[in-house]
Amino acid sequence: MRRSGRLSLRRRQDMDTPDSGGMTPLGRKTAETGINITSTTGYSRGLTFIRTHTLFGQSPTRRIIPQTSLLQENADPQKIAFLLRKQWTLYSVTPMYKFSYGNLKEYSRLLSAFVAAEKQKGLAVEVGNDFGIKVTLSTLLGLKGTDQDQVAILVQIASRSQLPFENAEDKVVWSGWFCCISGDDLLESVPEDFTCLSLFLANGAESYTAIVGSWFQKTFDCYFSRLTISPLNLAWMAAMWTGCKVDSHMAATELVFSVPCIPQSLDISYAIHPEDAKALWDTVQKTPGEVTQEEVNLFMDCLYSHFHRHFKIHLSATRLVKVSTSIASAHCDGNIKILHSKHLIGVLTLLTELAISQIQ
């Protein structure tokens, strides 16, 4: 809905600087006051490393938006275009043991056999029939945040076409890709032989995701878990993505809230004209290239108070479940759709951060 009239913004004074830096305590730190487990050792190998959000349940107070986060030159535009405008389900992956980029063909072969075997379970099919499934593992070049990041891997399951024509194309029935953008924190603390590709995105039938996931888990001793996004992180995404400049047509910023009602929950959808949302964010953001928690709170509070003035509903008492902007859309169950290649790296950086914080 188009905003009419002016909205007065009350700028809050900056609170005193929150906890930052410091050593990570070994093990979880409970949020109860007075109970602490702090590590007194220095930089020890293993799982200790320095991060700004070390305590249980804390989210970072500020995030830096890198200004030049473009895809690297060796990115294949066709493959990158394949990643956009699709609904991906998010998983976080623990580091994989003894994964080698040189053996991708071997892995493809093994995974094909595994998928065929799983699909044939319980069916009386003659031996030797490969069931028309072909799995390919390939690298996705160009999806890197820093140079230490591992190269992204794309896994595709294609069903062999039944047509006898020679140039009939295989139909891709399932795709999944691993990536890790700017996962420096984890990379530093992980020993040799481990490959960190913390974020996994899957599109296609859930049964295939389960099969591929179980093969990777068995072969590389890693663990896949569904990455859910909390309302706090969704609010961060709404604020950060509204602020991004989009050259082409801007879609409306839409927020969906879930109200817990008995018997059925109620969903409220709040759509904001993209230019209004960007104008509001521009007045809130103080330092370009950096977003703080206070700015995100202020942005969301402005939207909530505007809604309350018109509809007398406190959106702050509801739960934010979905955010859609011109850049990307995210759902709290862990579904994401990215719309522009220009901001792909930025979105993936944020998702990698969430995945890494979930694995710890």
Next chain:
Amino acid sequence: MSLVKPFDKLPTLNAATILLVGTDESQQQQLAEAILKEKKTFKINIHVATSLPLPAERDHIRPRIDLIAFMINMQSKHSLRNVEASLSHMDANFFLGKVCFLITGVGRMNHCSVEMNAVRKLGNLYSSPVLFCELDSEGIRAATAQRLLRMLQICAGHMPGVSALFFSSLMKSSIDE
């Protein structure tokens, strides 16, 4: 609209009053029932309110309030804002141990709309203990009720030699040293 003051009324013999402030009325009701179920040696009055200031009309019949517990639900930012607004309607003497914050809803991290920093800052700013409890679970509700009862006993002065000012020792964490 009156300011809630801790020492402007005389205490009643062998009785104590607790005030629960929060937006979720059903949760307040459940906690109040849990407190009443506990074994106690003194008479207890539980007052519930959605926000401060309390209406002035009933001020003369209201007993002296010994402990105020603010209930914040981490899944609702509205509850945090409500509590922040209510805190400005209290006399400063209350913050000498007669206030505590009850935080519920942390168990489901995926549904949290309030960040931990905000809650911790609130506790530091007002020098009051922050208790994390999952009031949806009966066992934790009973445990919280016992804690509140103990704190209430101390705040009402029923324990000789222990005063509400000692609660500030609950809030020291080893990182601060």
